Amino acid sequence: MPTPTYTALATVTLGGSDTEIIFSSIPQSYRDLVVVIGGSANAGTSPSLRFNNDSGSNYNIVRMYANASTYSSQSFNATYGSVGFMNTEKSTVVAHIMDYSATDKHKTALGRSSNTETLRLEIVRWANTSAITTLEVRMDGGSLYSTGTVMSLYGIAG
């Protein structure tokens, strides 16, 4: 029997002074989460995920991107997991957080973003088997989400 899903859990419209948004008390009744951001930032930056307030260097990232003049790929560790790129141009970011409520797996996220300048793909592994109950979507380097930027969180059954 098909189960309706891709349920909207929360949506926020930002006012221009936020560098981070925190979704807390995330219900554990879904399999995956999807974060969708539509908008811009006050500078070139990476919207990034931090789980359960873990600010340790526990996030492994592989990135690839292309713009009109160059392309590149990097891998690195960080204290958050980057899932895209935003700047003053209108940008879209979609991040899939897989098996977020499992307690036997490290958590992974697949992120992609695009705007008129840059296409970026990223994968993140959070080296922790805890279920994700708090999700922080923060701007790298203290940049700000621009006024009118919309961020939505969805839950997908599985």
Add this chain to the structure above:
Amino acid sequence: MSPFPLTSTSLLDYNRYLSLLVGNTTYSPSSFDLLATTTVTGATADTITFSNLSSYSSTYKHLQLRMVMRDNRSGYTGSYARLRFNNDSGSNYSVHALYGTGSGIGSGSEINSTSVHAGEINAPNAPSGAFAPAVLDILDAFSTNKNKTTRLFAGTVNYDWLGLWSGHWRSTAAVDSISIISPLGDFVTGCRFSLYGLKAV
């Protein structure tokens, strides 16, 4: 016909709408439905199959697979998954890839393959608990006048591999079964494969 007696167990998954009159909550049926999930538990498996999918052809337009994968390929950090439709193991598939390796960008293609790429797989030399994620879309899955195409977004940080893959199955048959294959090892406990249907109007 006598009335069918509803019991509480008849209503397991529903939204309650008081009325469809103007001013009340809009009736909004889902456009994205979970059709099935297979989770590997206990014994390993080299193939995961979703079958009898043609029964969904009148309801859904596209399909999506969401997966996390790990296998038992001894001595390795990773391997890869492949996908076939309708048990067709002929040389009827093509693949194109755009990928990043953590230090460079590459592209590639396969012509006349016997399957399409379905994602990366973490293996025993990857950290315990590390599974590789993949999201794969199958477009116009039930069309009988189009060849079938796939779009995959997948990767792993355990051997720095990330990318987009397109797949092409040279058949106009409606998709009736999907097999996800681990050619170099067996899927292990914790692997998850969820199939979704997307509606269109």
